Amino acid sequence: MSHVSMTVNGKQMSGDAEGRTLLSQFLRETLGLTGTHVGCDTSQCGACVVHVDGVAVKSCTMLAMEADGADISTIEGQAAEDGTLNALQQAFQDHHGLQCGFCTPGMIMSAADLLKNNPTPTEAEVRHHLEGNICRCTGYHNIVKAIMAASGQDVSSIAAE
Amino acid sequence: MYNFDFEKPSTIADAVAALGDDEAQALGGGQTLIPTLKQRLASPSKLVSLKGIGEMQGICIADDGAVCIGGASCHADVAGSSDVFAGLAGLAGGIGDPAVRARGTIGGSLANNDPAACYPAAALGCGATIITNNRAIVADDYFEGMFATALEEGEIVTEVRFPVPEASNYQKFEQPASRFALVGVFVAKYADGVRVAVTGASEEGVFRWAEAEAALSANFSAEAIADLKLDSDGMIADLHGTSEYRAHLVGVLTRRAVAAAA
Numbered sequence: 233m234s235h236v237s238m239t240v241n242g243k244q245m246s247g248d249a250e251g252r253t254l255l256s257q258f259l260r261e262t263l264g265l266t267g268t269h270v271g272c273d274t275s276q277c278g279a280c281v282v283h284v285d286g287v288a289v290k291s292c293t294m295l296a297m298e299a300d301g302a303d304i305s306t307i308e309g310q311a312a313e314d315g316t317l318n319a320l321q322q323a324f325q326d327h328h329g330l331q332c333g334f335c336t337p338g339m340i341m342s343a344a345d346l347l348k349n350n351p352t353p354t355e356a357e358v359r360h361h362l363e364g365n366i367c368r369c370t371g372y373h374n375i376v377k378a379i380m381a382a383s384g385q386d387v388s389s390i391a392a393e
Numbered sequence: 394m395y396n397f398d399f400e401k402p403s404t405i406a407d408a409v410a411a412l413g414d415d416e417a418q419a420l421g422g423g424q425t426l427i428p429t430l431k432q433r434l435a436s437p438s439k440l441v442s443l444k445g446i447g448e449m450q451g452i453c454i455a456d457d458g459a460v461c462i463g464g465a466s467c468h469a470d471v472a473g474s475s476d477v478f479a480g481l482a483g484l485a486g487g488i489g490d491p492a493v494r495a496r497g498t499i500g501g502s503l504a505n506n507d508p509a510a511c512y513p514a515a516a517l518g519c520g521a522t523i524i525t526n527n528r529a530i531v532a533d534d535y536f537e538g539m540f541a542t543a544l545e546e547g548e549i550v551t552e553v554r555f556p557v558p559e560a561s562n563y564q565k566f567e568q569p570a571s572r573f574a575l576v577g578v579f580v581a582k583y584a585d586g587v588r589v590a591v592t593g594a595s596e597e598g599v600f601r602w603a604e605a606e607a608a609l610s611a612n613f614s615a616e617a618i619a620d621l622k623l624d625s626d627g628m629i630a631d632l633h634g635t636s637e638y639r640a641h642l643v644g645v646l647t648r649r650a651v652a653a654a655a
């Protein structure tokens with residue numbers, strides 16, 4: 233066991249980890265931040281995406297010890313302290329960008345990563361960016377629509393309501 | 394996963410020393426190794442992360458014009474370097490998805506030499522030089538078949554040097570589930586000839602298509618190879634495609650790469 237510390241959503245947090253402890257496992261089981269979901273554990277689905285030093289990564293495919301000292305953002309840090317959703321989260325709600333919600337934390341974190349680097353992406357760019365995020369429910373249209381709406385673009389022509 | 398110790402050295406020398414321990418293994422971006430460990434297909438006693446080594450990061454241009462990429466540089470960094478080598482940046486930008494590209498490294502990809510991986514096609518297609526902690530290996534001597542390379546136990550890829558072609562392009566036909574290459578072709582045109590490297594297709598791993606190279610060196614156009622057929626003997630056959638299908642795709646993708654080369 234080693235002691236691992238990181239800044240998570242702006243707060244200093246730490247705990248013990250083995251060499252094999254995954255970042256996803258550390259966040260969920262040690263820090264109690266269960267908003268980060270584990271959908272596949274084979275690096276395919278993207279439900280576990282968090283930001284490490286500002287970059288979206290699959291937390292199931294990174295060791296907790298590799299994140300020692302890093303600055304981490306998870307889905308828990310997206311809404312305001314009083315629970316007010318951020319623009320991206322609100323757009324997912326407004327445009328029905330989720331059904332069961334299992335993929336949503338990863339979708340939001342991947343989308344936030346896209347919008348940070350490309351504030352007004354095209355529909356094709358949004359779809360390309362989400363290649364590593366799998367959703368079993370929505371068929372993606374409303375996810376794409378929500379992300380484009382959050383970027384301030386007119387989405388009336390994107391997909392049927 | 395079996396448990397292991399973890400070390401993150403900050404110099405190549407310290408990494409090589411740490412890898413001298415029995416059953417120690419290098420960790421690049423972990424995008425192949427961590428899934429492998431989860432399946433208990435490997436059981437290293439210690440993982441030595443190469444991500445903390447500053448001298449293995451980044452992209453620069455050597456005096457002879459070659460593009461040098463640090464062995465621990467991630468795919469996203471290479472994808473973002475289209476101003477230095479557009480053909481390679483395009484290839485890197487098509488690997489996996491954004492989260493995979495943020496972690497996966499060129500050194501890890503070349504060390505792993507997955508028969509369906511993208512970087513081996515660029516390295517062989519450009520006649521790149523693979524620099525390790527103790528020698529330089531030309532790509533023609535480096536790839537030794539599926540998952541096999543000239544690397545010795547504990548040897549690490551510290552840098553990869555690509556002579557920049559006059560024109561190049563990578564075309565990948567994605568295997569729809571894994572998004573690896575069902576077939577991928579890298580075409581590179583140099584002053585002294587054209588090189589064509591194919592990944593995803595052969596049981597022997599990445600290979601050069603000599604007939605296409607000869608025809609394209611004489612006439613760099615898709616028409617020059619319109620009638621060229623690759624023998625399907627030795628091509629991979631699986632539920633995603635027969636060996637004939639893969640051999641056919643090699644021709645199609647080579648023509649597309651020539652047409653798109655810039």
Ligand SMILES: Cc1cc2nc3c(=O)[nH]c(=O)nc-3n(C[C@H](O)[C@H](O)[C@H](O)COP(=O)(O)OP(=O)(O)OC[C@H]3O[C@@H](n4cnc5c(N)ncnc54)[C@H](O)[C@@H]3O)c2cc1C
Nearest residue numbers: 421422423424425426489497498500501504510511549550
């Ligand atoms: C969902 C998904 C999709 C993917 N799609 C593609 C794709 O389309 N095309 C493609 O090419 N790849 C793809 N990959 C693989 C990805 O590119 C990996 O990043 C890459 O193959 C391995 O690089 P790594 O740095 O992650 O290495 P690791 O997983 O850390 O290591 C892999 C192997 O290389 C060794 N190693 C690592 N670095 C070095 C080094 N510098 N020197 C010597 N040995 C080293 C390790 O010991 C290990 O044996 C995909 C992966 C995932 C999870």
Ligand code: FES
Nearest residue numbers: 271272277278292
């Ligand atoms: S749980 Fe990490 S990619 Fe699916």
Ligand code: FES
Nearest residue numbers: 331333367368369
């Ligand atoms: S909403 Fe159910 S998996 Fe995406």
